[in-house]
């Protein structure tokens with residue numbers, strides 16, 4: 459028998475991944491994958507960038523880059539974040555292989571076996587898996603429509619999460635809850651965390667995907683609002699905009715943290731893909747990002763509206779959801795007695811799939827909820843798929 463390490467024994471398979479294998483069946487309507495739409499990728503822009511690149515730069519793209527990142531990209535990402543008033547001059551930035559690597563690096567930096575990490579509940583499964591792989595104990599705090607529930611957080615930090623080292627939050631167009639934190643909740647949270655010995659990991663891959671200009675101010679990161687004294691590690695990503703195949707994200711944190719992060723990354727992959735770093739750098743430098751983002755916002759907002767209208771029309775009144783102001787997801791709360799797995803079995807039979815709630819529960823238990831992703835499904839199939847799921851829910855009422 460193979461004697462796997464303790465941290466591997468902690469790992470459980472991701473139901474999202476298991477479902478993805480079913481999702482490749484062309485007849486299934488899948489709302490399962492949290493990925494961007496293939497038809498929206500900036501293929502033409504990237505073709506143009508590559509075809510007009512200097513040969514010298516193309517060759518740089520094939521070579522290793524410095525561990526913290528391809529220097530021109532570090533500069534252009536800093537410029538991009540400076541425009542959001544993030545404190546790029548008093549912090550350092552490292553390019554990572556997706557923001558998931560940044561989360562893993564932070565876990566590696568701060569979590570010893572048995573340490574407590576606070577997360578939201580529900581929580582992005584990549585986050586909980588990363589913390590569990592470092593053998594942390596996770597305390598999940600429920601969310602309402604405005605963000606993490608402060609009373610629950612305070613109770614946890616007075617009790618079982620007293621010595622928590624790290625709090626991991628994804629405040630903007632949450633995966634899977636679809637919510638965005640209100641300004642008041644962010645302020646309350648920052649005030650509460652002040653003076654506590656805890657690092658805040660602010661994970662922000664959907665920041666640009668707001669559906670209306672009036673929602674933009676909701677996406678102001680906590681690291682912008684109050685860079686000090688709460689130590690905030692801010693992560694972002696090109697995955698939900700340029701594409702996850704770029705495998706590029708970033709981590710903005712104090713020089714002390716970035717210094718250690720570089721050491722951690724060195725042994726993980728030495729550097730992120732130089733090839734895609736060169737392309738992403740040109741994308742930013744040539745001013746291609748903003749017009750492209752406008753296209754994305756319009757397309758995802760249209761899809762969300764189609765799904766939401768269809769849910770309103772077909773879902774039983776016992777179900778509840780927050781209409782998202784951005785991002786990829788609608789999170790449906792079912793009555794307590796309904797098990798989303800039972801709903802999934804019926805709906806899969808009829809040809810539509812989604813991700814069941816317990817996938818995102820740090821304890822893997824709470825299952826009267828489900829995540830519908832509207833980003834990837836062909837637009838013309840959203841209505842048909844939602845109707846199938848609504849019928850399946852009704853069958854279980």
Ligand SMILES: Cc1ncc(COP(=O)(O)O)c(C=O)c1O
Nearest residue numbers: 556557558582628633695697707
């Ligand atoms: C909240 C959240 N954080 C991080 C990631 C990881 O993204 P990537 O590693 O592709 O940047 C995802 C991807 O689904 C996500 O939803």
